[in-house]
Amino acid sequence: DAGVTQSPTHLIKTRGQQVTLRCSPKSGHDTVSWYQQALGQGPQFIFQYYEEEERQRGNFPDRFSGHQFPNYSSELNVNALLLGDSALYLCASSPRDFNQPQHFGDGTRLSIL
């Protein structure tokens, strides 16, 4: 049973470019959440998708956008990249039930030059 998979594992971009990160949830999960983790910090919630709609959003600018597909997979898009966007981007999936843990992928390490 495959867990949460993310691609790519590493990415290097320059300021002003845009990037798309991808996530496939764990089998049986229909909810996908995205987190940003800066070096030495805990993950920060970006947004969550359920039934192909953004359900909750953290304190991130509109440059961060996402999408969920009918097969529950998801994309995170970041436009006009800034140096401060360098971080580990984590995808987590969960079923739509109370008191269920979120399962995380290994993340995408994004470096902005």
Added chain:
Amino acid sequence: SQQGEEDPQALSIQEGENATMNCSYKTSINNLQWYRQNSGRGLVHLILIRSNEREKHSGRLRVTLDTSKKSSSLLITASRAADTASYFCATDASTQGGSEKLVFGKGTKLTVNP
């Protein structure tokens, strides 16, 4: 903003010793979860404790929750070198069904020396 605050920020012990990490949070919660992260990789879920539970065990892990003090602790008994990692607590205050956003602390970096 981060709700959970882990204490201590770093902990170094010898193999075989017990490790205790604490977490404090600010708002009402549905549950509190502990995760482990090795060297900047993904987070591995360790244990979830619901707001109406006071203590939970899983193998060498013991978690307590005190909702009146808004605090939790994670105890790892008989530690091993392989337990070396960062440990995070995360709170879930979901209200509409399903796990919503998790709010993480900054983590405790545990080093277990052989």
